Amino acid sequence: xxxxxxxxxxxxxxxxxxxxxxxxxxxxxxxxxxxxxxxxxxxxxxxxxxxxxxxxxxxxxxxxxxxxxxxxxxxxxxxxxxxxxxxxxxxxxxxxxxxxxxxxxxxxxxxxxxxxxxxxxxxxxxxxxxxxxxxxxxxxxxxxxxxxxxxxxxxxxxxxxxxxxxxxxxxxxxxxxxxxxxxxxxxxxxxxxxxxxxxxxxxxxxxxxxxxxxxxxxxxxxxxxxxxxxxxxxxxxxxxxxxxxxxxxxxxxxxxxxxxxxxxxxxxxxxxxxx
Amino acid sequence: xxxxxxxxxxxxxxxxxxxxxxxxxxxxxxxxxxxxxxxxxxxxxxxxxxxxxxxxxxxxxxxxxxxxxxxxxxxxxxxxxxxxxxxxxxxxxxxxxxxxxxxxxxxxxxxxxxxxxxxxxxxxxxxxxxxxxxxxxxxxxxxxxxxxxxxxxxxxxxxxxxxxxxxxxxxxxxxxxxxxxxxxxxxxxxxxxxxxxxxxxxxxxxxxxxxxxxxxxxxxxxxxxxxxxxxxxxxxxxxxxxxxxxxxxxxxxxxxxxxxxxxxxxxxxxxxxxxxxxxxxxxxxxxxxxxxxxxxxxxxxxxxxxxxxxxxxxxxxxxx
Numbered sequence: 346x347x348x349x350x351x352x353x354x355x356x357x358x359x360x361x362x363x364x365x366x367x368x369x370x371x372x373x374x375x376x377x378x379x380x381x382x383x384x385x386x387x388x389x390x391x392x393x394x395x396x397x398x399x400x401x402x403x404x405x406x407x408x409x410x411x412x413x414x415x416x417x418x419x420x421x422x423x424x425x426x427x428x429x430x431x432x433x434x435x436x437x438x439x440x441x442x443x444x445x446x447x448x449x450x451x452x453x454x455x456x457x458x459x460x461x462x463x464x465x466x467x468x469x470x471x472x473x474x475x476x477x478x479x480x481x482x483x484x485x486x487x488x489x490x491x492x493x494x495x496x497x498x499x500x501x502x503x504x505x506x507x508x509x510x511x512x513x514x515x516x517x518x519x520x521x522x523x524x525x526x527x528x529x530x531x532x533x534x535x536x537x538x539x540x541x542x543x544x545x546x547x548x549x550x551x552x553x554x555x556x557x558x559x560x561x562x563x564x565x566x567x568x569x570x571x572x573x574x575x576x577x578x579x580x581x582x583x584x585x586x587x588x589x590x591x592x593x594x595x596x597x598x599x600x601x602x603x604x605x606x607x608x609x610x611x612x613x614x615x616x617x618x619x620x
Numbered sequence: 621x622x623x624x625x626x627x628x629x630x631x632x633x634x635x636x637x638x639x640x641x642x643x644x645x646x647x648x649x650x651x652x653x654x655x656x657x658x659x660x661x662x663x664x665x666x667x668x669x670x671x672x673x674x675x676x677x678x679x680x681x682x683x684x685x686x687x688x689x690x691x692x693x694x695x696x697x698x699x700x701x702x703x704x705x706x707x708x709x710x711x712x713x714x715x716x717x718x719x720x721x722x723x724x725x726x727x728x729x730x731x732x733x734x735x736x737x738x739x740x741x742x743x744x745x746x747x748x749x750x751x752x753x754x755x756x757x758x759x760x761x762x763x764x765x766x767x768x769x770x771x772x773x774x775x776x777x778x779x780x781x782x783x784x785x786x787x788x789x790x791x792x793x794x795x796x797x798x799x800x801x802x803x804x805x806x807x808x809x810x811x812x813x814x815x816x817x818x819x820x821x822x823x824x825x826x827x828x829x830x831x832x833x834x835x836x837x838x839x840x841x842x843x844x845x846x847x848x849x850x851x852x853x854x855x856x857x858x859x860x861x862x863x864x865x866x867x868x869x870x871x872x873x874x875x876x877x878x879x880x881x882x883x884x885x886x887x888x889x890x891x892x893x894x895x896x897x898x899x900x901x902x903x904x905x906x907x908x909x910x911x912x913x914x915x916x917x918x919x920x921x922x923x924x925x926x927x928x929x930x931x932x933x934x935x936x937x938x939x940x
Binding site: 449456 | 634635681684685686687688690702705706707709710712714716718719720721723725726727730733734737738739
């Protein structure tokens with residue numbers, strides 16, 4: 346049983362690599378167009394950050410966080426989300442595929458549907474968003490005053506990887522939901538794009554109920570809020586034990602497992618009801 | 621080799637929910653396939669026909685592992701499609717007439733290259749198959765064209781090639797000639813005959829076009845309301861349905877209904893007359909008889925369409 350699962354994962358990763366590779370090769374056939382769309386992607390997301398900078402021309406701090414610290418949160422959230430979007434952002438097209446019946450064509454190929462769907466239209470231009478997030482993060486690191494200890498240093502890559510995992514789980518769960526409600530890609534966007542926007546602001550500007558929801562129900566807070574407040578040496582609005590700052594990878598694994606179950610249930614319901 | 625595709629009392633029931641009021645919802649069961657049993661031997665070419673909504677596509681979807689049967693036993697090459705979908709995928713080729721399995725925005729050749737790797741086709745075998753398919757289906761000039769720019773006929777040929785690259789044992793074709801012009805239809809049919817003869821590929825063909833069946837299949841299965849209502853040679857289907865062909869004759873001038881043995885005039889309109897005769901019978905003696913006695917200008921033979929044959933057959937079954 347476990348062996349079968351491992352083989353499925355290997356097959357899935359292989360199929361993903363094959364399909365994504367094909368899309369990258371085809372994009373690279375038009376280098377100029379690729380450079381332009383990547384830059385466009387970068388510029389569009391950069392405007393996001395410009396909006397925050399403009400806000401700071403009027404105020405000195407948001408929820409007690411000065412600009413470099415907000416940039417720190419922004420950079421972490423944007424990088425994690427950008428990576429997840431690059432990897433499996435195409436999942437949101439599932440609803441359309443169910444509606445027009447083209448999901449069937451994926452089901453007759455010898456590869457897991459999830460991998461085929463995630464790799465379809467793999468767009469390297471989404472690197473623009475990742476680059477932008479990473480640049481903002483890099484800039485913030487030169488400005489914030491962090492008391493760098495070993496655990497804080499280690500937490501940085503762990504946080505980005507965990508955050509990416511959590512967003513991936515949201516993408517997969519959202520796609521699974523689209524098996525039931527085929528035009529729900531907007532609902533999914535509310536959690537993915539909406540989630541990353543939320544995380545770009547300090548938790549202190551939001552109501553406690555919202556922070557609780559984002560911590561315990563849909564655990565987006567583990568993408569950056571919890572670990573980042575620890576790195577910055579600031580208190581988290583909720584009274585949580587210190588180790589929760591390091592829990593992102595565990596939360597990500599748990600979320601991915603749940604999303605995987607939801608996906609299987611969704612696909613099973615599709616295969617027993619048809620389109 | 622024995623039976624290659626086996627269905628035993630296969631059923632597929634869909635739950636259809638319908639809103640009947642603001643809060644009320646009605647649940648209704650739709651039996652798309654009802655205790656269906658048949659077998660297909662290796663190398664057979666079988667036509668699977670029936671009116672719209674009869675359960676043809678549902679059957680094909682169960683045979684490919686897209687849908688899970690509600691009840692019954694189903695095996696293709698010894699594999700349970702719903703449980704081992706990806707293992708089965710290596711053994712089957714599928715062509716959906718209405719939707720492509722090719723990668724829409726990429727050049728045709730990319731879909732083939734991807735299949736090469738995804739199906740783990742040995743390099744030499746891939747080369748050989750691709751060359752042969754490109755030649756037979758005349759795809760040479762199309763390989764670098766993005767799939768979305770291909771015409772329907774070109775795309776269909778591209779799809780058929782994609783379905784055969786990995787040497788499948790079974791080929792499912794769902795309406796492979798729908799929307800094609802006469803030349804493309806003829807080319808596709810000729811190609812399918814060759815594949816079946818050369819490689820012994822088992823072919824299951826669903827279609828609306830009776831000529832597809834006539835030219836390709838020695839055996840026909842008719843499904844209606846989810847049940848198999850006929851299984852046998854095509855000629856027998858005509859007999860079972862007592863179908864008739866129509867001979868349309870244009871005479872030099874208006875005449876009273878012509879008189880010929882074994883045919884009857886069903887309609888007269890000016891100098892044009894319609895004669896119905898049994899589908900199993902040759903039109904040649906009829907034409908000879910007419911030509912000898914009447915001033916003929918032109919004539920044509922119309923085949924009965926599947927809907928008519930099945931409707932007649934069905935009416936007969938339900939009649940006391």
